[in-house]
Amino acid sequence: MKANRLLVSVIVFTAISFGAMVGTLSAGLAPKLGLDLAGGISVVLKPAHKVNSSVLTEAINIIRNRVTGLGVTQPNIGSQGSDILVELPGIKNRAKVIHIIGETAQLFFRPVLCAAPVYSPPAKKAGAKPAASPGPLPSSCPSTYQDSAANLKVNTANSTPTSSPPPDPALAAYPTTPPSQDVASKPVLLYYPAFHQRYLLGPAGVTGNALKSATAQLSSGGSWEVAFKLTGSGSPKWDALAKANFHQMVAVDLDGKIQSAPLIQPGQAAFTSFNGSGVINGTNFTQATAKSLALVLQYGALPVRLVRQTVQSVSPTLGKSSLIAGLAAGLVGLLLVMLYMIFYYRGLGVVVILGLATTAALLWAIISLLGHTSGLTLDLSGVVGMVVSVGITVDSYVVYFERLKDEVRAGRSVRSSVDRGFARAYRTVVAADLVSLIGAVLLYLLSIGPVKGFAFFLGLSTVLDLISAFFFTRPFVILLGRSPRFTQARMLGVASGLAAAPAPEGIA
Numbered sequence: 001m002k003a004n005r006l007l008v009s010v011i012v013f014t015a016i017s018f019g020a021m022v023g024t025l026s027a028g029l030a031p032k033l034g035l036d037l038a039g040g041i042s043v044v045l046k047p048a049h050k051v052n053s054s055v056l057t058e059a060i061n062i063i064r065n066r067v068t069g070l071g072v073t074q075p076n077i078g079s080q081g082s083d084i085l086v087e088l089p090g091i092k093n094r095a096k097v098i099h100i101i102g103e104t105a106q107l108f109f110r111p112v113l114c115a116a117p118v119y120s121p122p123a124k125k126a127g128a129k130p131a132a133s134p135g136p137l138p139s140s141c142p143s144t145y146q147d148s149a150a151n152l153k154v155n156t157a158n159s160t161p162t163s164s165p166p167p168d169p170a171l172a173a174y175p176t177t178p179p180s181q182d183v184a185s186k187p188v189l190l191y192y193p194a195f196h197q198r199y200l201l202g203p204a205g206v207t208g209n210a211l212k213s214a215t216a217q218l219s220s221g222g223s224w225e226v227a228f229k230l231t232g233s234g235s236p237k238w239d240a241l242a243k244a245n246f247h248q249m250v251a252v253d254l255d256g257k258i259q260s261a262p263l264i265q266p267g268q269a270a271f272t273s274f275n276g277s278g279v280i281n282g283t284n285f286t287q288a289t290a291k292s293l294a295l296v297l298q299y300g301a302l303p304v305r306l307v308r309q310t311v312q313s314v315s316p317t318l319g320k321s322s323l324i325a326g327l328a329a330g331l332v333g334l335l336l337v338m339l340y341m342i343f344y345y346r347g348l349g350v351v352v353i354l355g356l357a358t359t360a361a362l363l364w365a366i367i368s369l370l371g372h373t374s375g376l377t378l379d380l381s382g383v384v385g386m387v388v389s390v391g392i393t394v395d396s397y398v399v400y401f402e403r404l405k406d407e408v409r410a411g412r413s414v415r416s417s418v419d420r421g422f423a424r425a426y427r428t429v430v431a432a433d434l435v436s437l438i439g440a441v442l443l444y445l446l447s448i449g450p451v452k453g454f455a456f457f458l459g460l461s462t463v464l465d466l467i468s469a470f471f472f473t474r475p476f477v478i479l480l481g482r483s484p485r486f487t488q489a490r491m492l493g494v495a496s497g498l499a500a501a502p503a504p505e506g507i508a
Contacts, residue, residue, distance in 0.1 A: 440462065
C-alpha cells in the first residue's frame with residue numbers, strides 16, 4: 001500500500017476524532033450524567049390491587065412514554081417485585097414530573113352539564129355550626145341534579161391545587177380515593193382551576209382508549225393547539241359524544257381532575273363526523289400547557305391504578321465521589337499499562353497511547369451528541385463499561401504486536417512483517433471483539449437499568465476499537481515499520497520492541 005494513503009488514513013482518523021471533540025466542546029455539549037452522577041428523583045409506585053406481569057409491563061411502558069415525552073433523559077423505569085420503580089436523572093422541575101407520574105387513573109371525556117359556583121364557607125358566628133351543604137346547584141343545571149351537590153358521587157383526592165377554594169363540607173363523607181371504573185357511568189362535581197369554578201360533569205361518553213395519538217403543535221395562525229387522532233373503534237364513540245354535545249363543553253377528566261374543557265366545534269353547521277381526528281385549541285394555550293395536555297391525552301390511561309409509595313431525592317454527591325475514585329483508579333491503572341507497553345514494545349507503545357487518545361476523543365464526541373439528541377446518559381455503570389473496553393482495546397494491540405514479533409522471529413524484516421502481520425492479526429482481533437460485542441448486545445436487549453447502560457457503552461467502545469485498529473493502528477504501524485529512523489532508534493525503535501530473543505528450548 002502506498003505511503004500516502006497510509007498517511008492520509010492516520011491524519012483523517014485523527015482529525016475526525018479530535019475535530020469532533022473540539023466541535024462538541026465549542027457547541028457547549030458534554031455527556032449527560034445519569035441519576036447516580038447528576039442526582040434526580042426515585043419514585044416507587046404500587047398497583048392498587050394484585051395484577052399479572054403483562055398488566056405491570058403495560059403500565060411501565062406507558063409511564064416510560066409519559067416521562068420521555070416530558071424530555072427526561074434516559075429514565076430508568078422497571079419493576080421491583082410487584083412495584084414499579086421510576087428513576088429520573090437531572091430533574092429540574094421536580095414537582096411537575098412527580099405530578100405527571102402520579103396521574104395514573106383512567107382518562108374520561110365527560111360532557112359539562114353546568115357550572116356551579118365555588119363553595120365559600122359562611123362567616124363564623126358565635127355558637128353557629130358550619131353549613132352542611134353548599135346549597136342547590138344553579139338553575140342552569142339539569143333538574144335531575146337540582147337537589148344538592150352532596151347527592152353526587154364526588155372525588156376530592158388531589159383534585160385541587162394550592163390556590164383552590166376551601167374544602168366543601170358537603171363532600172367530606174365521600175371517598176377520597178381516585179375514581180375507579182364504576183365512576184364512568186356516574187356524574188361528578190369537580191373543581192376547574194382554570195376558570196375557578198366547579199363543573200357538574202355527566203357520565204363518561206368516551207375513555208382514553210379511544211385516542212390513538214395526541215401532539216402539541218403550532219396552528220397556521222401561530223398559536224399552540226393539540227391535534228389528536230382516534231382509533232378505529234373510538235372514532236364513532238367520539239362522534240356520538242360530539243353530536244350529543246354540539247356546541248357544548250366536554251371536559252377531560254384524569255384522576256378526578258379537569259385537565260381541559262374544550263367546546264365542541266366540528267367546523268360545520270350540520271355535524272356529521274370528526275373523521276377520526278380533531279384539534280383542541282384555546283386563547284390561553286401556551287407551549288407548556290399544550291404539551292402537557294397532549295401527554296395527558298396520549299398516555300393518560302393505565303391498565304391499573306397506581307399508588308405512590310415513596311418519593312426520594314437522590315443526591316449526586318455519592319455518585320460523583322465514586323466516579324472520581326473510579327477515574328483516579330482507572331487513570332493510575334492506565335498509566336501503568338502505558339508504561340509497560342512502552343517498556344515492552346518501545347515505539348509501538350507510543351502507538352497504543354495515541355490510539356487510545358484518538359478513540360477517547362471520538363467516544364467523548366459521540367456520547368455528548370447522543371446525550372443531546374437521543375437522551376443518552378452516562379452513569380457509573382457506563383463508566384465501568386468504558387473502562388472494561390480499554391482492556392479490550394489494549395488486547396487488540398497486543399495481538400497485533402505479538403503477531404509482528406512472530407514474523408520477525410521467523411526471519412522476516414520489520415518492513416515486511418508489519419505488512420503481513422496485520423492481515424493475520426486482524427482476523428483474531430475481529431473474532432475477539434465480536435465475542436464482546438455479541439455479549440454486549442445480548443445484555444442490552446435482555447436487561448434494564450444500569451446493566452443496560454454498561455452493555456451499551458461496552459458495545460460502543462468495542463465497535464470503535466475495530467474502526468481504530470483498521471484506520472489508525474494498521475497504517476500508523478506500517479508507516480513506522482517502513483521508516484529506518486523509527487525502526488532503528490536506540491531507545492524507542494520499533495525493531496528493538498519486536499526483536500525479542502526466542503524462548504530457550506527445553507529437554508522433553
